Amino acid sequence: MKDKKIILANPRGFCAGVDRAIAIVEKALDKYGSPIYVRHEVVHNKYVVDDLKERGAIFIESIVDVPENSTLIYSAHGVPLSVRKEAEAKKLRMIFDATCPLVSKVHVEIKNLHKHGYIIVMVGHKGHPEVEGTMGQVSDNIYLIETEADIKSLPIPSDVKKIAVVTQTTLSVDETKVILDKLQQAFPNLRKPKNEDICYATQNRQDAVKKMAEVCDLVIVIGSKNSSNSNRLKELAENLGVKSFLIDFATEISAESLIGASCIGLTAGASAPEVLVEGVIKKLNSYGFNDIETLTTVEEHMIFALPAELRN
Ligand code: SF4
Numbered sequence: 673m674k675d676k677k678i679i680l681a682n683p684r685g686f687c688a689g690v691d692r693a694i695a696i697v698e699k700a701l702d703k704y705g706s707p708i709y710v711r712h713e714v715v716h717n718k719y720v721v722d723d724l725k726e727r728g729a730i731f732i733e734s735i736v737d738v739p740e741n742s743t744l745i746y747s748a749h750g751v752p753l754s755v756r757k758e759a760e761a762k763k764l765r766m767i768f769d770a771t772c773p774l775v776s777k778v779h780v781e782i783k784n785l786h787k788h789g790y791i792i793v794m795v796g797h798k799g800h801p802e803v804e805g806t807m808g809q810v811s812d813n814i815y816l817i818e819t820e821a822d823i824k825s826l827p828i829p830s831d832v833k834k835i836a837v838v839t840q841t842t843l844s845v846d847e848t849k850v851i852l853d854k855l856q857q858a859f860p861n862l863r864k865p866k867n868e869d870i871c872y873a874t875q876n877r878q879d880a881v882k883k884m885a886e887v888c889d890l891v892i893v894i895g896s897k898n899s900s901n902s903n904r905l906k907e908l909a910e911n912l913g914v915k916s917f918l919i920d921f922a923t924e925i926s927a928e929s930l931i932g933a934s935c936i937g938l939t940a941g942a943s944a945p946e947v948l949v950e951g952v953i954k955k956l957n958s959y960g961f962n963d964i965e966t967l968t969t970v971e972e973h974m975i976f977a978l979p980a981e982l983r984n
Pocket residue numbers: 687688689690748772773774775841842871872873874901942
């Protein structure tokens with residue numbers, strides 16, 4: 673019988689921002705010992721967070737829960753200014769910022785726009801820590817929209833002169849383009865970001881899923897349920913008419929879930945480690961998926977530097 677096929681997306685898994693954020697926690701643990709306090713899950717992945725917990729990281733949501741003289745790390749999603757101020761007002765040993773530099777870039781953009789009198793519209797998911805962190809860079813004149821339908825409820829006159837838009841970094845590239853075009857129609861003076869706010873890793877992983885969806889009859893995305901970029905990969909495959917699952921671990925795969933599939937596209941969200949991909953490949957091998965091919969859409973070489981105190 674002919675082997676069934678796995679098409680492995682490349683690029684997949686860890687991006688430069690996630691690599692850096694995890695390395696900051698690991699190196700802080702090495703240098704200062706446990707416990708190390710991390711505000712929010714450093715990246716949205718259950719395996720990574722559980723592993724760091726075992727090594728001595730304590731994940732908290734509120735600065736109130738960080739004891740004096742301890743070391744604090746902000747997650748890759750970034751934090752509002754109010755959180756920074758609260759942390760800086762406490763007597764802490766060290767604070768490290770694991771905010772992805774591509775999220776920090778949007779923070780700088782927003783502060784600059786606000787300073788120059790722009791009304792800012794952010795496109796993103798309500799309640800996501802990146803959105804809370806980004807919107808929390810300014811005190812007023814900023815509005816969140818999640819969908820095209822939200823545009824009409826914005827309390828902004830259509831002829832406003834100074835209006836700008838920024839986006840969450842992990843959105844659907846195609847859906848965001850539609851929303852930005854509609855926003856431009858509603859506000860002709862809209863200023864769009866000079867460079868896309870959606871990051872390279874989100875874009876590249878979505879491009880790879882588009883290619884896999886052309887040839888596969890199932891796309892498996894490895895990532896946690898609260899991972900924005902992983903959810904977008906699953907949605908993208910489904911929008912292209914291909915069945916898709918988002919799973920944390922290989923144990924979630926059953927023979928029933930693979931019925932009808934002869935070619936599986938396999939990818940991982942930007943916060944999912946390669947060890948989980950290896951586990952899923954092994955599991956798929958046990959169901960006769962032994963022919964493995966890699967589909968490379970682009971090579972990634974991005975690296976972000978660590979804070980000076982944590983470099984070797
Ligand atoms: S997904 Fe993009 S924005 Fe988020 S950490 Fe990775 S590179 Fe940074």
